[in-house]
Structure formats: structure tokens, C-alpha cells
Amino acid sequence: MSSEPIERRVSYLGDRLRAIRCKTCGKEYFETRDYCGDCGRESYGKMDNIDLFYEKGTLECCVLIDEPTNKFRKLDRFIYGIVSFHNGKIRVPARITDQLLKDNFDPALLEGREVIPRFRRRCSVGKSDVVPTISLAFTFADQYYPYQEYKIIQPTQDYELPGIVGYGVYISRFRIKDGSIERAVPFIDEDSVTAAVEAGKLALIHSGLDSRLVGKIYVGSESNPYAVKPIAAKVAQVLQLGESDGDLQAVDAIDTEFACKAASGMFKDACALVSYPRSNVNYAMVIGSDNSQAAPRGCPGGELDAFVGYGGAAYLFGKKDVIAEVEVWYSCTSDTPDFWRRDGEHYPMHGGRFTGDPAYNKHVRNAASKMMEKSNMKPSDFAYFVPHQPNPTFPVRIAKDLGFKEEQFLPAIQMPKFGNTYSGASLVGLAAILDIAKPNDQILVTSYGSGAGSDAYILRVTNQIIEKRARQKVNIKFLAENPFTEFVDYSTYRRLKQGM
Numbered sequence: 001m002s003s004e005p006i007e008r009r010v011s012y013l014g015d016r017l018r019a020i021r022c023k024t025c026g027k028e029y030f031e032t033r034d035y036c037g038d039c040g041r042e043s044y045g046k047m048d049n050i051d052l053f054y055e056k057g058t059l060e061c062c063v064l065i066d067e068p069t070n071k072f073r074k075l076d077r078f079i080y081g082i083v084s085f086h087n088g089k090i091r092v093p094a095r096i097t098d099q100l101l102k103d104n105f106d107p108a109l110l111e112g113r114e115v116i117p118r119f120r121r122r123c124s125v126g127k128s129d130v131v132p133t134i135s136l137a138f139t140f141a142d143q144y145y146p147y148q149e150y151k152i153i154q155p156t157q158d159y160e161l162p163g164i165v166g167y168g169v170y171i172s173r174f175r176i177k178d179g180s181i182e183r184a185v186p187f188i189d190e191d192s193v194t195a196a197v198e199a200g201k202l203a204l205i206h207s208g209l210d211s212r213l214v215g216k217i218y219v220g221s222e223s224n225p226y227a228v229k230p231i232a233a234k235v236a237q238v239l240q241l242g243e244s245d246g247d248l249q250a251v252d253a254i255d256t257e258f259a260c261k262a263a264s265g266m267f268k269d270a271c272a273l274v275s276y277p278r279s280n281v282n283y284a285m286v287i288g289s290d291n292s293q294a295a296p297r298g299c300p301g302g303e304l305d306a307f308v309g310y311g312g313a314a315y316l317f318g319k320k321d322v323i324a325e326v327e328v329w330y331s332c333t334s335d336t337p338d339f340w341r342r343d344g345e346h347y348p349m350h351g352g353r354f355t356g357d358p359a360y361n362k363h364v365r366n367a368a369s370k371m372m373e374k375s376n377m378k379p380s381d382f383a384y385f386v387p388h389q390p391n392p393t394f395p396v397r398i399a400k401d402l403g404f405k406e407e408q409f410l411p412a413i414q415m416p417k418f419g420n421t422y423s424g425a426s427l428v429g430l431a432a433i434l435d436i437a438k439p440n441d442q443i444l445v446t447s448y449g450s451g452a453g454s455d456a457y458i459l460r461v462t463n464q465i466i467e468k469r470a471r472q473k474v475n476i477k478f479l480a481e482n483p484f485t486e487f488v489d490y491s492t493y494r495r496l497k498q499g500m
Contacts (some may be wrong), residue, residue, distance in 0.1 A: 014134040015238045017052035017117050019090050028089040052090070053238075054150040054201075056116045056141050057083040062096065064107045071123035074188055074500050077101045083115055083138060097137040098144070098173055098187050100486065114141040119197040119238060120189040124500045131225050133234065137189065144173040144484035146473050150201075153208030155320035157464065162271040163322035164315050164459070165283065166207020166468065169431045170198040171311040171418050171479045174486050176493045178306060181392065183419030185493050186291050186310040189500055192223045195312035196235050196289035199424075203285065203314035204239065206472040207321075214241040214316070215281030216252045216273055220262025220423040222341075222348075223291045230255040231289070241285065252281075259339060260388060261449030262423045263288025263313075267457060268329045270317040283318040288423035295347035296494060304350065307391050309419020310497075313427035323465040324434060324443070327458045330371040332363055339450030355450070356394070363454035364388065364398050368446045371456035379403040383441035386429045388448035389415040411436060417480045432476040439463045 021028045022036035023046040029037075036043035062081025065072070072078070079096035096110065097120055115138035122132040141147040155165075172195075174185040186195075196219050204211055219232040232253035236242070242251030256262045263286055270284035289312030294304035317326075338359035341348035351359070364387060372378060379385070385404045387395040392415060399409035412429040421428055426447040433443055443459040469475075488496065 014122075014136050015119065016240065017092070017135045019050040019052055019085075021048045021050050022046065023048055028086060030090050030092050050090075052085055053117060053135060055085060056114050056147045057085045057092075057138070059094065059096070059110055059113050059115050059138070060084050060091070061111055062107045064101070064105060071125070074124050079107050079110065081107075081111075093136060095137050096139070097189055098139050100488070100492070114147070115139065116141050116145065116147050118145070119194050121191065121194065121500050131193075133193065135238075144482050148202075148205050148473055150205050151208060151471075152210045155209070155318075157321055159319050159322040159325060159462070161322075161325040161327060162275050162317055162319050163325035163462070164434070165318045165321055165323060166203045166209060166316040167314060167431055167434060168199050168202025168204075168206055168472070169311065169313045169428055169474070169476060169479065170195050170202060173482070173484060174488055174496065176488055176490065181306070181416050181419070183307070184309040184311050184421070185488060185496050186499065188496050190291070190310070191225050191499055192221045192289045192291050192312070193225060193231050193234055195291070195310065196221070196231055196287045196314070197238050199287055199289060199312035199314035200235055200239050200285060202472070202474055203316050206468060207316050208468070208471065209283060209316060209318075211240050212243050214251060214283045214285050215279075216270065216284040217241055217287070218254055218256050218263065218266040218270065218284070219287045219289060220256045220258070220264075220266060221289050222257070222259060222262065222422050223293055224255065227343075235287065258453060259449035259451050260390065260422050260425055261447040261453060261455055264426050264445070264447035265331070265449065265453070265455050267315070267317070267326065268331075268455070271326050274318050282320075283316055285314060285316050287312060287314040288421075288427045290422035290424055291497070291499070292420055292422045293341070293347050299347075301347050301349045304348065307415070307420045309415075309421045311418055311421045311424050311428065313421075313424045313431055315427065321464050321468075322462055323468055324437075324459040324461050327460055328371070328375055329455060329457045330367055330374060331453065331455045332366050332370070333453035334363070336363075336452035338452055359450065359452050360388070360390065360394050360448055361398055361401075363452050364446050364448050365401065367454035367456040368402055368444060371444065371446070371458060375458060377458070379408070381442060382408060382444045383437065384412060384433045384443045385409045386412040386426060386433055386443060386445040388426045388446065388454075389413050389429055390420045390425065390448075392416050414476060414480070428476070434461070434465065435469070435475045435477065437461045437465065439465065
């Protein structure tokens, strides 16, 4: 079993990649210390913290590890080396991740390339241990995940209604293709926690918001690696949400659960919270993240294995510099067991045809219809419709039944490109629309969660969306058409899906 004090120190330094600099001589250290080794007592109290989390470094040297020790055996073969920051002032140990290495691979070819930190699992541990994480895993800055500067911009424009101030979508670079459907596959060191952190990171970059201003975070997921331990606490600490007080963050963090609407159901709560003047919460973050589970094909529940994906989406809500106002919402719920996973079971089960009309169709139709009825609107009043998308057919059928045209709903349906990302599914679809929407466009979003319930929202796009769009390199089109996407076979897919 891992040592809890050592684990906390490693995660405190490595999860965020913290360093320190002497104000007197400028020497930098990858460790926490009160004084400089060169300046001695003169530097006491004169050490500045350095944040490397959003920076890029250089892979100075590396080697191929082809016989890993037990804790790293599931990585198979991997690249380990030294990454330098600030022209060599800081050097850190580094594992290059997201690489399925082939025979006769020469690691020397990678030396000298720029890399960026990725938040990943560190190694394999026992089932009763804390999952170790770290940002000393790196990917190349000129490949699938490009480097993006996190530039804090002071908000300037107030809005009467709360709404989305920034968003980000994280989808892994690995895919499996079945016919016309491509599905995202996590690398061996990824899970719902790592995807949540990376999506939140992208949302902060897109918004330009200082992470210290975020007072609340919700993380919705069906695939938390823990039965008891929140994802949101890890995300809050790694992203430094709220003011920092030592190793504490002044932020309220909570996990939510309602199948695939665990995150979208919190949009209304985030809006209510940032609108309440005595909450002292000006911004709230909502993340939907899942390593969507399914039994192997041929096993009970294995039918889902043709559709599950991997990824996360994060949204920031507030009342300043809003890109899409949340005008109104409507929810409906019933006790409909169309999809479930019992405690202690690895994989979910579903009700077959029962998941259609009595479950998905009934709830989505009700929420969307009631939303339009209460708002005195009809399908032609909307530029886009975003339905929940568990498979390729359900969202198309319900959109047509409701009276929407293909040009209104097809741009939102991303399931055939990334798979069903469960809690992230409707959020990814909304991101695809926000990537292309114009000011004053109205959007109807209708999520769904098995068990069962649906939330419908009407959003109105503002002029701010054009300015902020230029800040985000990683949009849905970029993720879907990225030339560095790597496809895997079914056996590799199942191995990666199981993780470390």
C-alpha cells in the first residue's frame, strides 16, 4: 500500500507541476523550499512560486523502457526522459505518453522537440490504494494536443442573464472504427478524472478567466474510479479553482450522478448560484466526463460496446462576458429503469428496446415539447437543436419527430465521431454548435439520463462568442479531423479501456 504522506507530497508538486524561483539570483528549483541553495539566508522569504502547468518544455534526452517494473508493466514499452523549462533552468523527469511504440523505435529521434504537460495516472496500484496521478506525463506540442497559452483577461461586460462564459472539450487521440462509426479510446493512463482536468483546463483557456474566481465545481460521471472519493476535489486542486490557502482551495466541489445527464442537469444549478447575490460565487464550472463502460462483445450487456466512447466537456457559467445566455429551462423525471449498473458490478445492463420509446424518446420529447410550449416557440425559431446522443439513430429520430430539419440538428450529433461519452454526450454536441453559432442564434439543448430524466435549455448566443472563438485551437472540428488521430484494433481497444 502506498504511503499517504508521500503520496500527498508527490501529488501536491506533480499534479500541478509547481516550481520555485529565488528573487535574489533567479535560480529555479523543481521543489518547495524556503531559501535558495546559492543565496542562503539572504533569500529566506524571497522565493516565488512558479506554475509550469500551462507552459511548454523541451525533451532534452530520452530512453526506451522496454522492460518496465511491475507498477508500469501495463504501459508495455514507453519513453522516459528529461524535460527542461525556461532554457534549462528547471529540469524534470518525464514520461512521454500517448505513444503505442513499434519495434525498432529510435527514441533519439524525439530529442529536442517541444512538449506540454498532461495530467495522467502515474502508475498501477492495488484496488484498495489511492490512484496516483501526476502531470509529469508529456505529449508533443506540435501533434494532436497543440500548445495553447492560458492568458487571463479581465471581464468587462455585464449581462442580465447568467450563461456560458467558456467551454472546452477533451477527446483522446486514439480511436476504433466500426463501419461508419469512430469512437474515442482512452490511452492506458487516462480515466474520467484525467479527462475532467484536461477539459477544465481548455475551458479556462477559452474563457480567459482567472481560475481563482471560480467558486463552485460540479463533475458529473458514471465512471468514477472510486466508489467513495470525489472527482471534483482532484479537479479543483489541479486547476487551482478558488483562492489557494496552502494545499487547500477556497471552492465548493461536488460530484453529481444521474447517468448521462449528471453534468447537464447542473447547468441550471450553476446559473442559479451565480445569479444569487449572497452566494459569493461569481463563476461555476460544470464538467461531464466519462470512460464509458460496456461489457466485451458477446457478454451480457455487450451490445453497448459498439457505441461507448471516452472524453469530457467543461463549461464555465457566470454573468460577465457571456457567450450564450441561458434564458429558460424545463426538466422531467420518472422512475424508468432502462439502463443501470448495480453496486460492485463492472459493466452496466440495459433494457433493450425498452430504452427507446418508454425511456429516451418519451423524456426527450416531453422536455423539448414542454420547453417550446412554455416559451411560446416552435422548431423553426431555433438555429440549432442539440439532443442527447447515445447511438446514431435515437437523436436523429427524435429531432425529426419534434419537427427539426437536418441542418438544425445534424451539426450537433457527434456520436458517430467520438462514441457515446455518457455524461459528456450532449455537452460535446453543444460545443460543436457553439463552435459555429452566430450572435443571436437560439439553441435548444435537451439532455437525457437513464433512470430516467431529461433537461431542456434555451440558449441565446451573444456577440462575445466571436472574440473568444479565436482563443481556442482545440474545437470539435479539430478533434474530429486531426491528422494525428491513431486507430487501434479491438484487442488493443479493450486493453486501453481497462486502464492501469
